[in-house]
Amino acid sequence: DTEVTQTPKHLVMGMTNKKSLKCEQHMGHRAMYWYKQKAKKPPELMFVYSYEKLSINESVPSRFSPECPNSSLLNLHLHALQPEDSALYLCASKQGGNTGELFFGEGSRLTVL
Amino acid sequence: QKEVEQDPGPLSVPEGAIVSLNCTYSNSAFQYFMWYRQYSRKGPELLMYTYSSGNKEDGRFTAQVDKSSKYISLFIRDSQPSDSATYLCAMSPNYGQNFVFGPGTRLSVLP
Numbered sequence: 190d191t192e193v194t195q196t197p198k199h200l201v202m203g204m205t206n207k208k209s210l211k212c213e214q215h216m217g218h219r220a221m222y223w224y225k226q227k228a229k230k231p232p233e234l235m236f237v238y239s240y241e242k243l244s245i246n247e248s249v250p251s252r253f254s255p256e257c258p259n260s261s262l263l264n265l266h267l268h269a270l271q272p273e274d275s276a277l278y279l280c281a282s283k284q285g286g287n288t289g290e291l292f293f294g295e296g297s298r299l300t301v302l
Numbered sequence: 303q304k305e306v307e308q309d310p311g312p313l314s315v316p317e318g319a320i321v322s323l324n325c326t327y328s329n330s331a332f333q334y335f336m337w338y339r340q341y342s343r344k345g346p347e348l349l350m351y352t353y354s355s356g357n358k359e360d361g362r363f364t365a366q367v368d369k370s371s372k373y374i375s376l377f378i379r380d381s382q383p384s385d386s387a388t389y390l391c392a393m394s395p396n397y398g399q400n401f402v403f404g405p406g407t408r409l410s411v412l413p
Contacts (some may be wrong), residue, residue, distance in 0.1 A: 193345075220399055229406075230405070230406075231390055231403035231404060231405050231406055232346065232390075232403055234400060234401075237399050237400070239399060244399060245400065254411075277343070277345075278353060279345050279346070283399075290336060290348055290351045291336065291348070291401055292348060292393070293338075293345040293346045293347070293348075294345050295344055295345040296343075296344065296345045298343065
């Protein structure tokens with residue numbers, strides 16, 4: 190079982206809604222990631238937080254807003270999304286620094302109507 | 303040329319076969335190599351993690367890294383229908399935090 194927990198597992202939202210995806214890990218990892226995955230494609234990096242600071246932002250539209258309240262939690266706030274944003278959103282974590290395996294959660298499947 | 307190449311398959315094998323999955327890459331800075339298994343509509347599950355060149359074995363799985371050829375492999379022995387999934391390779395350099403993924407290979411193990 191994965192030790193990275195994501196909620197909700199499924200989310201359906203309209204283009205005017207505001208919602209949030211949540212991720213939690215208790216492995217003591219200090220780097221946390223958001224990936225977006227479309228069907229039959231590999232995960233695509235969105236954001237990386239290292240020691241609770243945003244360290245990588247892959248030019249993601251501002252309608253996606255990440256937040257890292259503490260070393261165990263990672264949120265992704267969603268606002269005014271488009272239907273093409275429908276995808277599986279994956280949270281991952283690893284030890285801080287340059288080494289360590291990357292562990293994924295089960296993902297939150299988002300549908301934008 | 304893509305940074306990481308992987309045969310997308312689909313690859314179909316009979317139960318009990320030995321499966322060989324491969325990735326090639328172009329960036330000689332990659333030092334850490336991972337293999338993930340992803341079932342449909344689930345998150346990727348880490349199978350193997352290796353550093354630099356060499357072999358690593360874990361149960362029915364063996365990972366090989368040949369840095370001189372920029373080529374990594376995952377072997378699955380005695381394949382089972384439950385191994386049917388998409389297999390993703392991923393790699394990262396010895397600095398930074400980004401992991402580059404291959405496009406994935408879809409594997410079907412037929413009973």
